[in-house]
Structure formats: structure tokens, C-alpha cells
Amino acid sequence: MIALSLAEIAAVLKGELRLFGDHTGDSVVDGVVDTDSRQMGPGAIFVAKPGATTDGHAFVAQAAAQGAVLAIVERPVDAPISQIVVPDAVGALADLAREVVARVRALGRLQIVGITGSNGKTTTKNMLARILESDGETVAPINSYNNEVGAPVTMLRVTADTRFLVSEFGASAPGRIAHLAGLVEPDLSIVLMVGMAHAGGFGGIEETAKAKAELIAATRPGGTSILNIDDPRVAAMRPAAEGRGITVIGFGQAPSADVRAKDVEVSASGTRCVVEVDGEPAHPLALQVLGAHHVSNALAAIAAARALGVPTATAIERLQTLEVAERWRMQPMGNDDVRIINDAYNASPDSMAAALRTLAQITGPDERTVAVLGAMTELGEDAGEEHDRIGLLAVRLNIQRIVVVGPEARRLYISAIGEGSWDSEAVHLPDQDAAYEYLKNELRTGDRVLVKSSNSVGLRHLGDRLGELFS
Incomplete structure (x- = not known):
């Protein structure tokens, strides 16, 4: 400070x-x-x-x-x-953060980025921070410090030498993003997507969209907003941004995107695509991070970096050095014989589906897919239906072993059984210890294992145990 x-x-x-x-x-x-x-x-x-x-x-x-x-x-x-x-005390923490950031900003060097979205905030934050840190002192949240305590604590790390403050804003209730982003009024805002994560706390996905749009309203007039035009609810925020004199840069795979990706390929060694920006030659991008869904996060980081003065080729070069998005987020563990992908820091229907698709994509013909799945929380009245949908998807992706852990996720198991996963292809276990005992005897050479649940379920610790077992 x-x-x-x-x-x-x-x-x-x-x-x-x-x-x-x-x-x-x-x-x-x-x-x-x-x-x-x-x-x-x-x-x-x-x-x-x-x-x-x-x-x-x-x-x-x-x-x-x-x-x-x-x-x-x-x-x-x-x-x-x-x-x-x-x-x-928490209100005082916010007041102090507002004052400190304002004083540093008055020195004329500091540029502030705000990031929100139902999924991908932490990964995008880490990607953008990796790009920017070579150009000057960059302050970004530790882990997912994006709430009424974590966001101000991060803001208070700025110094007179800080050039970039990258803030991540989560939303547990309407008005929360408006409050947190209002502390700093970002020069540049990024809205990644509107999904079912935390939708139960808002009363539905449309109310979630309104909460994410609070970041646009908090962005400084004359600033820049980076919007995912592949998501219609995010793309619909463009008029509100432009109405405030904010420049909009769209990213995505749609041809109309200003920063767009094509030819996406996913393998066990990472994710590849070609990045196109109007007026520039095509740029190959080879991410070490697993999953096609991380291409969208990378595009957002590249678009933001360009708006902050970093050339596309330079941003991509730096981005390719990022080995892991964050601990417990598509984190490779284990060994070449049994590969564990620990992605159990958080889970929503969108991120659960993306992780399952990645598992299917990176598994070779002589290898076996194993999905260890726990509950997705904070979905409100949609929870049952969304767990049904994930159970169906796992079977339709031909996931060969579906291991469902905990009573809250039982409906996912029932859905998988109903879709045709039987003869021990799907099992339901009461807790992590039971799952560990089952898996240490079940897993074999050639297995590719996804561990995925919401944070509160705690399967990330099961993923760690499996990673150590097969290290």
C-alpha cells in the first residue's frame, strides 16, 4: 500500500x-x-x-x-x-481501497482492468497478468479474490509504481459488482459470459446478465469494454457501453469478432488455434492450458492487452508461457500412465460441460475416460435439471467410467444410468474417502481422469490425493 x-x-x-x-x-x-x-x-x-x-x-x-x-x-x-x-470493518476496507487507488491513479500511470463473467474470470485474469507484467508492475488477485473482501485487499496492493491493476469481480447478489467496480471505475472492462453459475442467487439467468452488466455501468466514460460476442447476453451489452462513450471490442469465434479464433484443436499437451485480428496476419496460438473453452479466455486477454498497448504477437508470445491457468483449474497431475485433471475449484453447468468435452477430446483410442463428478451448487430451482443434463452429456460423450460422489450429486448418477450407463460404467459413492478407495483400485494404465465439482464439495482435495497416488 x-x-x-x-x-x-x-x-x-x-x-x-x-x-x-x-x-x-x-x-x-x-x-x-x-x-x-x-x-x-x-x-x-x-x-x-x-x-x-x-x-x-x-x-x-x-x-x-x-x-x-x-x-x-x-x-x-x-x-x-x-x-x-x-x-x-468491511465497509472501511472498501473505503480505504477507493482512496488508495484514487491517489495512485492521480499520479497518471495506473490503468485499471475489471473482469467479470459466470466462468473464466480467474483464468483470464492470470492470462492478462502474464501478458502485462513484462510492461510494468502488475497487481492481480491471488486465487479468486473477487468478493467484498478479496477485491479491496487486492486493490490495496497497488503502489506508486503500479502500472496495471487487474481486478476480478464476482457476484453473489445484485448490486455487488456495481459496488466493487465502483470503488475503482475501471478504464477497461471485460465481460466473459453469462451462464448458470450462481443463477439460483439471482432468480434466473436474465437477472444474472443484469448483474454482469453492472461492470459496464461502472466503466469510465471514454474507456473500453471487451465483450464476448459469441454469448448473446454479453453481446447485448454493446448499446449500453457505446451509449456511455465506451469503445467496444468484440472477441469470439464469430466472423464479426474484432479478435477471433478459428481452427481450434485440443490435445493432451494443450490447446491450439489461429488468432485473427483485422488488418493483421493470422497468428498461431499454442496454449499449454487444456480445454477449448480457454480459447475464449485467451482471446479476451489478447483483446484487452491490445487495448492497453501490447501488440498481438507479443501478447501471444507471453501467453504461451502460461503452464497452468490456476491451481485446481484444469490442472494436470499424475503421470503419463494415469493422467489426472483436477478441475474442482468451481463448477457450473457450462464449465462442467466444457471439462467433460475436453476429457473426451484429449483421450486417445487406446485410453479410457474416467469422470469423477460432484455436485454443482448455487443453482437454485434449476439444480435438478442441470445435474440431469450433465449426466446425459457424460454418457453421450462416451465417458467410460462415471464416478459420482456425494448425496447432492445423486441425480447426476441417476440420469447417467437412465441414459444407458450400466454394468459398473457409472457408480455412486457417498464421500471422498469412499471414492478414493474405489479409484485407487479401479484406475489403470491409459486412464485419463477428470475430477470436477463445485468448491464447497471439496473434490479438489480428492484430485490432489489421486495426483499424489499416481505421481
Whole structure:
């Protein structure tokens, strides 16, 4: 974080400053800002976030012992550290992020990118960060820091030397993206897709589309929006963007896309395509990341990088060095005999279907496809139907072993059985331990194994165990 005095921070937060030791209002703080006491170091600021199961106020003393010099609290705590008392610690975190980013932006170097979409945010963020980091200090979220805590924490990592801030915005409710993106007003926004992920929390996919469009409304007038024109709900955001004086760049495989892909090929070693940009020769792209669905993410990153001044060929060259999109996202594990693809950080109907298609595409004629599948959460009243659809798709893709884990995913298993997967081709197991015991005896040389579920189901840990077993 840029250096601010304790008095300046208190003024920004409209909080009560309680000094400790030899601190004065002029004492300067410039360390990390976080709600996790384990992340504290010398000069850090600890935000005591109340929680449903743990209360950050109980860790203020621990944060001080780790080197923190300021705590933002909702009530005074008996601990050896200066404190600013505010009504809402999470709200104060957002206020501080807004102020810090505004001060850095005023220096004239910082360009801000905002990314949203039902799927692909983290992969696109990592791709774009890989491209931009060679041109200047780039701040991007760790993992999927895209909520009301993670997004401001990422923003607060900017310094006077930061050239690019890449923010990822998730939406758990209407108005959330508007709030988070409104903290920084991105110069460039990227909308990847509108899908069924979290649709249960919005009341349907059309309401999800409205939530994603909040990023367009938060983009600075005169800025740029990168839109997936292969998705009709995203393409429909163009008039709203252009109405605000925002330049729209479309990406996709449609001929009308400004940055488009053709001749997509997927293999066990990666994903290839040809990238075309009007007025330029065709550019071959060889991604190390698995899956045809990542071509769309790559196009978004390339289009954004071009808008930020990076030539297409340079962006592609840098993008090809990215080995893994993110841990637990199409992450290859295991060995050449038994290859594990751990893609269980998140799951929606769209990403589940894409992962299954990738599994089918990368498996050779003498190899066997094995899909280890758990529940997709946050789908609301559509959950049953969407699990049915994935069960049908797995059978129609000729996935040879379908291993369904957990009671919440049983309907997927029933659907697969109903579609004709029988004679042990599909099995239902109660939990991860049962699945591990089954798979360690079932898997054999030549198997290509996909592990996929929503984060809360936790199959990513099963994927790790299988990866270690066959390493």
C-alpha cells in the first residue's frame, strides 16, 4: 500500500483513532492490508472482520505480534496496537481501497482492468497478468479474490509504481459488482459470459446478465469494454457501453469478432488455434492450458492487452508461457500412465460441460475416460435439471467410467444410468474417502481422469490425493 499517516487513514474511514505506544497521528503506515492475521508483517494493517464462525477481533493481538501496527476494528480491543474504530470493518476496507487507488491513479500511470463473467474470470485474469507484467508492475488477485473482501485487499496492493491493476469481480447478489467496480471505475472492462453459475442467487439467468452488466455501468466514460460476442447476453451489452462513450471490442469465434479464433484443436499437451485480428496476419496460438473453452479466455486477454498497448504477437508470445491457468483449474497431475485433471475449484453447468468435452477430446483410442463428478451448487430451482443434463452429456460423450460422489450429486448418477450407463460404467459413492478407495483400485494404465465439482464439495482435495497416488 502507498504510505498514509494514521490521521489520514482515520479521516478517510471517518473512524475514531486510538493511538498506542509512541504513535502519533503523523505516524506513517505502508504495509499490507488484510483480514487474515497470518498475512501480517512489519507495518501491516489488520482489518478485524466479524464472521459467522470466527471474529477477527479475537486475532488483533496475534496480528500485532506478527508485526501489524494498525487494526481497523468495530470495537476497541485490549491489544498492543493502534486502532481505528469504525461501524463496519468491511465497509472501511472498501473505503480505504477507493482512496488508495484514487491517489495512485492521480499520479497518471495506473490503468485499471475489471473482469467479470459466470466462468473464466480467474483464468483470464492470470492470462492478462502474464501478458502485462513484462510492461510494468502488475497487481492481480491471488486465487479468486473477487468478493467484498478479496477485491479491496487486492486493490490495496497497488503502489506508486503500479502500472496495471487487474481486478476480478464476482457476484453473489445484485448490486455487488456495481459496488466493487465502483470503488475503482475501471478504464477497461471485460465481460466473459453469462451462464448458470450462481443463477439460483439471482432468480434466473436474465437477472444474472443484469448483474454482469453492472461492470459496464461502472466503466469510465471514454474507456473500453471487451465483450464476448459469441454469448448473446454479453453481446447485448454493446448499446449500453457505446451509449456511455465506451469503445467496444468484440472477441469470439464469430466472423464479426474484432479478435477471433478459428481452427481450434485440443490435445493432451494443450490447446491450439489461429488468432485473427483485422488488418493483421493470422497468428498461431499454442496454449499449454487444456480445454477449448480457454480459447475464449485467451482471446479476451489478447483483446484487452491490445487495448492497453501490447501488440498481438507479443501478447501471444507471453501467453504461451502460461503452464497452468490456476491451481485446481484444469490442472494436470499424475503421470503419463494415469493422467489426472483436477478441475474442482468451481463448477457450473457450462464449465462442467466444457471439462467433460475436453476429457473426451484429449483421450486417445487406446485410453479410457474416467469422470469423477460432484455436485454443482448455487443453482437454485434449476439444480435438478442441470445435474440431469450433465449426466446425459457424460454418457453421450462416451465417458467410460462415471464416478459420482456425494448425496447432492445423486441425480447426476441417476440420469447417467437412465441414459444407458450400466454394468459398473457409472457408480455412486457417498464421500471422498469412499471414492478414493474405489479409484485407487479401479484406475489403470491409459486412464485419463477428470475430477470436477463445485468448491464447497471439496473434490479438489480428492484430485490432489489421486495426483499424489499416481505421481
